[in-house]
Structures are given as C-alpha cells and as structure tokens.
Amino acid sequence: MRYFDCHSHFSTKAGLHHATQEDYEQAQRVFKRKRSFETEEQMAQGFRSRNVRTILDIYRTWRLTDEDEIRASNDYAIDFALKNPDIVYGNWLAINPAMKDFWLKEYARLAAKKPGFLGFCQSQNSLGYPASDPIWDPFYKLSIDIGAPVLIMTGLTGIGQGMPGGKGIILEDGHPRHVDRVAARYPELKILAGRPAWPWQDDMIAVLLHKANVSYEVHGWSPKYFTPALKKEIGWRLQDRVMFGWDWPTLTLERLLEDWRSLGYTDEVYEKVFYRNAEAFFPGAAPK
Numbered sequence: 001m002r003y004f005d006c007h008s009h010f011s012t013k014a015g016l017h018h019a020t021q022e023d024y025e026q027a028q029r030v031f032k033r034k035r036s037f038e039t040e041e042q043m044a045q046g047f048r049s050r051n052v053r054t055i056l057d058i059y060r061t062w063r064l065t066d067e068d069e070i071r072a073s074n075d076y077a078i079d080f081a082l083k084n085p086d087i088v089y090g091n092w093l094a095i096n097p098a099m100k101d102f103w104l105k106e107y108a109r110l111a112a113k114k115p116g117f118l119g120f121c122q123s124q125n126s127l128g129y130p131a132s133d134p135i136w137d138p139f140y141k142l143s144i145d146i147g148a149p150v151l152i153m154t155g156l157t158g159i160g161q162g163m164p165g166g167k168g169i170i171l172e173d174g175h176p177r178h179v180d181r182v183a184a185r186y187p188e189l190k191i192l193a194g195r196p197a198w199p200w201q202d203d204m205i206a207v208l209l210h211k212a213n214v215s216y217e218v219h220g221w222s223p224k225y226f227t228p229a230l231k232k233e234i235g236w237r238l239q240d241r242v243m244f245g246w247d248w249p250t251l252t253l254e255r256l257l258e259d260w261r262s263l264g265y266t267d268e269v270y271e272k273v274f275y276r277n278a279e280a281f282f283p284g285a286a287p288k
Helices: 021-031 040-049 067-083 097-111 134-146 164-168 176-185 201-210 228-234 253-261 267-281
Strands: 003-008 052-058 088-094 117-122 150-153 191-194 214-217
Touching (some): 003 191, 003 267, 040 052, 040 067, 052 067, 067 097, 088 097, 097 117, 097 134, 117 134, 134 150, 134 176, 150 176, 176 201, 201 214, 201 228, 214 267
Parallel strands (some): 052 088, 088 117, 117 150, 150 191, 191 214
C-alpha cells in the first residue's frame, strides 16, 4: 500500500521555528505525544520508508508579519521539496489574507522555483477571518486561475484547546457553513475541507453531498474517534471524496493505520482513502 498524505508538518527545528514553547507543550498535552526534532535527512527517510508522499503545511506563517522572515521560512520548505520530490508533492501556504499584496507576489515568486504543488491554506479560526469572509476572495480567484485546490480548515482546533479563552479563537469560524458559502460562490474552485468538522460533522457531510466541488481530508484525528455517521459515509456515499491525512509529527502513521484497519472497510475503500482519491483530486499527483 502507498499513502498520499494531504496534510503534515515539518518535524525539523527550522521547519517549526515559528512555534513557541507554549505551542509544543500545548500539542503534547492535547495529543498525548512528546515532540522531538529530527534532521532533514531523518524526516525525509521517515516518509520514504513508509511509502508516503505528502503535502507539507508551512507551519503558521500566517502569524508572521516580517516579510523577510516569511520568505526565509517559505524558501526553507521549498528547498526541502525540491530535494525530495519523491516524498513531497507540494506545500500548503499558510497565509495572512490581510497581507494580500505580499502573499500574491510571494506565491508567484515561489511558483517560479517549480517546487511542485502550491496551494493556499485558509487557517480557519486562527486569524479571525472565517473562510466565507470576502478578504479571502483574491486567493480563491487566483486558485481558480491556476487550477490549484485550496485547503479550508473545519471543526475543533488543537490551537488554544483547554486554555482560558482558547487563545481568543472563535470555534464557530470553523463551521462547515463557511465552506458551503465559498463553494456556492465559486463553483469552479476545488475545495478540500480539512480535519473532521466536529462537532458539526453532520453539517459537513451535508455540504459534501450537496457541493460537488468540495472534498474532505481527515488529518489530526484517529479514525476510531470519527462519528458513527462519518464512519458509515466513508464506506458508502463519500468513499470517492474522503482522503487520508497523517498530520505528522502530531500522530504516528503506525497508530493511524491500525485504527483505520480496525474499521473494517473493503480493500477498495482503503485504496481510495489512502491514495486513489487524492491522486485523482490533485493535478499530476498520480504516478506516471
């Protein structure tokens, strides 16, 4: 079996340099897994030895305002992709839409390096702009023009979870209604909704059934914690629309695969979820 991972992060110190000590401690507390850093070689080998090809989220550049720092972070990620095209299909750009002019120019600069896939990640409730806010429209329009899917986060986020005030994050900004509105406004836009949309999972299923331009990747959760409705739909009406997300280094692949296998789907469904659906969704992702 091969695996197409729709969403993971760097596990190198340079790839996570935006994170604070509080961020590390928060992730360890929420996901019950101690974080440790790897070298670039170790990280690449981890994906390669497991037969995984990934899209890496350029971690939290949306929280940065220094343009030189953002460029340096992006260049680090792009360099890793260029050196490891067999395991890195591309990168999600974690943007701040309030810096529109910078990010549109930055996308063009990075694309000129030809590092593989580049797409925008709408970081849900972390910035205070839900996906349906018109501030995102220039990025949706560019994505349509270049034929690149966008990633829109949904549901509960581990950022701020269990903290007083949740670090100011409004969970409702991640409600699937925002995905629904964007999909209706831009029917030409290919949308990948990210993360199980709990506690609004049934709402997300309704959006997926209604909007043909929306698909779903389920990183960040063990499938054993999916709602009964989602577990059923993965083997039924949504078997061609749901895609695998590892969320390295938050979760281990071995644990995820064991939990996926425990759900008892057919081999055909597992092949679709683990790689076939993503390879059909992303331009040029299928092996030649």
